[in-house]
Amino acid sequence: MSTARKLAPATLAAVLALTIAPAAQAQTTATAAPSAVDQAGWVLHASAQDKAYLRQAHRGHxxxxxAGRAALRxxxxxxxxxxxxxxxxxxxRLDARLRSVADRLDVRIPDAPSAEQRAALRAVTARSGHRFDRAWLRLQADAHYRSLRLAQVELRLGHSEWVKDLARDSAPVIRHHLRMIRAEQ
Structure with missing residues (x-):
């Protein structure tokens, strides 16, 4: 038997394998549900709670x-x-990380603080001297308490581990800010 005749069945098998396998793989991929989990097992979509946290935390930042800029002025x-x-x-720093997570989860975040936050800051900046400082510190204490509560709700009700990590990692920073604010009041 010649070498060509011996190789013909092997060559035919290889050609068939190369042409059938991609078609079978494409069919399997097309019928499979889209994956909502990444390689680490983290959810790649944001729940309504996760989206609300990202938006409110971003506005808070x-x-x-x-407010920090106003105090410096x-x-x-x-x-x-x-x-x-x-x-x-x-x-x-916290907001840069939040924006990265919001981008990954395709969550649109606002461009500015809420109207209520802007109004509160305007009321504080209308004062001067010692009255400004006291009002500013009260505003900061209230805002940081709200941030801590917001993080607690996210940790309890959120779905995305990325967003929950943001809430978990921001809490010590917020608590440190509160200690500084209380010490100054």
């Missing part, structure tokens, strides 16, 4: 950054100014 108190610098730095 924007409001804290704006208006206050002459060293303690208030030190807190303001810390708020700006920490909330920028």
């Amino acid at each position: 924007l409001a804290e950054i704006a 208006e206050s002459r108190d060293r303690g208030v100014r030190a807190i303001a610098w810390r708020l700006i730095r920490d909330h920028r």
Whole structure:
């Protein structure tokens, strides 16, 4: 038997394997449900709770950054100014991570703090001197308490581990801010 005749069945088998396997794989892939979990097993979609947390936390970060800038403009108190610098730095970092998660989960986040947050800051900046500092510290304490409650709700009711990690990781930073604010009040 010649070499060509011996190789013909093997060659035919290889050609058939290469042409049939991709077609079978494409058919299997087309009928399979789209995966909602990544390689680490994390949910790749955001629940309504996750989306609400991302939006509210983002607005909170924007409001804290704006409030920090206002304190740097208006206050002459060293303690208030030190807190303001810390708020700006920490909330920028937290928000950068939040924006990354929102992008991954395809969640649209707002461009500015809420109307209520803007109005509260305007009311504080209408004051001056010592009255500004006290009002600003009260505003910051209230905002940080709300942030902690928001994170607790996300940890209890959220679905996405990425979003829950944000809530979990932001809590110590927020608690540290609260300690600084209380010490200054």
